[in-house]
Amino acid sequence: MPPKAKAAGKGRAPAKRKLAEEFPPGEVLTDTGKKSWKLGPPVGKGGFGLIYLAEPNSEKPVGPDARYVIKVEPSENGPLFCELNFYTRAAKPDLIQKWLKAQNLKQLGVPKYWGSGQHDKAGKRYRFMVIDRLGTDLQKKFEECGKRFPRKLVLQLGLRLLLLDIGPHVHAVLQVYLVDYGLAYRYAPDGVLKEYKEDPKKCHNGTIEFTSIDAHKGASPCRRSDLQILSYCMVQWLCGRLPWEDRLQDPVYVRDSKISQENISEFLSQCFSTQDKPAEIQVFVEEVMSLGYNDKPPYERLRSILQNGLKSIQAKDDSKLEFTPVNGEPTLPAKVSTHTPTHHETFRYQLIIIIILSVCIFKPVPWTAARPRKLLSAGKQGDHKSRMMETATQTSPGLGLRSRGRKKVSS
Numbered sequence: 295m296p297p298k299a300k301a302a303g304k305g306r307a308p309a310k311r312k313l314a315e316e317f318p319p320g321e322v323l324t325d326t327g328k329k330s331w332k333l334g335p336p337v338g339k340g341g342f343g344l345i346y347l348a349e350p351n352s353e354k355p356v357g358p359d360a361r362y363v364i365k366v367e368p369s370e371n372g373p374l375f376c377e378l379n380f381y382t383r384a385a386k387p388d389l390i391q392k393w394l395k396a397q398n399l400k401q402l403g404v405p406k407y408w409g410s411g412q413h414d415k416a417g418k419r420y421r422f423m424v425i426d427r428l429g430t431d432l433q434k435k436f437e438e439c440g441k442r443f444p445r446k447l448v449l450q451l452g453l454r455l456l457l458l459d460i461g462p463h464v465h466a467v468l469q470v471y472l473v474d475y476g477l478a479y480r481y482a483p484d485g486v487l488k489e490y491k492e493d494p495k496k497c498h499n500g501t502i503e504f505t506s507i508d509a510h511k512g513a514s515p516c517r518r519s520d521l522q523i524l525s526y527c528m529v530q531w532l533c534g535r536l537p538w539e540d541r542l543q544d545p546v547y548v549r550d551s552k553i554s555q556e557n558i559s560e561f562l563s564q565c566f567s568t569q570d571k572p573a574e575i576q577v578f579v580e581e582v583m584s585l586g587y588n589d590k591p592p593y594e595r596l597r598s599i600l601q602n603g604l605k606s607i608q609a610k611d612d613s614k615l616e617f618t619p620v621n622g623e624p625t626l627p628a629k630v631s632t633h634t635p636t637h638h639e640t641f642r643y644q645l646i647i648i649i650i651l652s653v654c655i656f657k658p659v660p661w662t663a664a665r666p667r668k669l670l671s672a673g674k675q676g677d678h679k680s681r682m683m684e685t686a687t688q689t690s691p692g693l694g695l696r697s698r699g700r701k702k703v704s705s
């Protein structure tokens with residue numbers, strides 16, 4: 295994620311967390327299943343921890359083609375604990391496999407979980423988690439495109455991030471993944487929806503510019519919160535800048551600016567000129583903003599709104615994601631994978647802001663012949679086949695900074 299402003303000021307709740315120190319390449323960590331992992335260089339940085347390339351421990355150093363990453367944070371930090379909870383409940387390889395089979399899907403846009411544990415170093419205790427290594431992140435692509443994505447791409451990303459199956463594009467090669475489940479939340483444990491309740495101590499959780507109004511108010515996230523975040527992301531991708539980005543240091547200002555955007559048409563008029571304002575985005579945002587806290591969003595309707603947007607520009611969701619600077623040439627034409635993430639109703643998780651902000655572009659190689667430019671070998675599936683990822687420079691959805699001021703850098 296790009297460096298974002300630190301949230302500060304009144305109403306800012308999240309407690310201070312400790313930063314992890316950087317471990318040298320070659321550090322060996324042993325997970326709770328007694329499997330040892332060797333760290334390579336860091337490939338990403340969150341607000342409180344680092345993400346390292348990693349491989350099962352062996353004589354060899356960990357190279358740039360590592361198939362795993364390990365996220366390490368001081369053990370007392372909450373988000374990694376929360377994230378681990380998500381991964382162990384929802385993303386163990388056998389669980390994902392079962393889910394795919396049950397849903398008749400080929401792939402799911404959630405990295406697989408391979409292990410976790412605690413590691414002591416210099417008198418300090420760290421928590422770590424091993425997951426699939428993915429490719430470049432969407433934020434990086436956004437910056438490469440001059441901070442604006444073409445409308446077709448935004449609509450396609452919107453369709454994928456709605457977490458619905460988009461159909462059998464079996465030969466597609468790029469997939470959008472969601473990572474960073476540090477704020478994942480079970481919005482309906484055992485099928486019982488959580489009640490709306492504001493907690494002043496939790497105000498403004500998430501990446502400040504995109505976080506939902508629910509989160510600003512300290513309410514636990516729900517499905518509409520995810521969609522609000524997605525709406526803000528899509529508007530920013532289209533126009534380059536959200537109206538409240540001038541004062542991200544002030545979460546109350548950001549919250550109030552979002553709340554004051556009751557008239558969606560006026561909100562979008564601050565972002566687009568009259569001729570550039572995409573009609574479907576207005577309809578989409580209106581639909582999202584009309585949702586109640588416990589409403590099940592009309593995902594199909596939301597999808598068709600975005601599909602209609604594609605039609606209106608004589609485009610279709612053809613499984614090619616073209617990262618083209620607006621009014622320019624494509625930087626890296628690419629295809630998108632067979633299946634996008636499917637709505638995870640059964641997991642009863644609320645995938646919140648950081649997740650949407652943490653979208654990886656990932657290209658599994660066993661299903662493709664040609665290597666696009668700038669490939670970096672990486673990743674693995676359960677079958678231990680290596681695969682390649684298209685990457686410009688850095689890895690993972692380098693999106694994200696929480697309003698708590700988590701900064702990210704990437705290698």
Ligand SMILES: Nc1ncnc2c1ncn2[C@@H]1O[C@H](COP(=O)(O)OP(=O)(O)OP(=O)(O)O)[C@@H](O)[C@H]1O
Pocket residue numbers: 295337338339340341342343344345363365373405425426427428429431473474475476648652688689690691692693694695696700701702703704
């Ligand atoms: N599975 C992955 N494969 C490759 N790179 C990754 C992966 N996961 C994360 N990264 C890289 O590390 C960066 C930080 O990841 P992540 O958002 O999970 O960390 P975080 O500590 O939770 O960050 P934050 O403090 O913003 O919540 C990402 O932006 C990305 O560049």
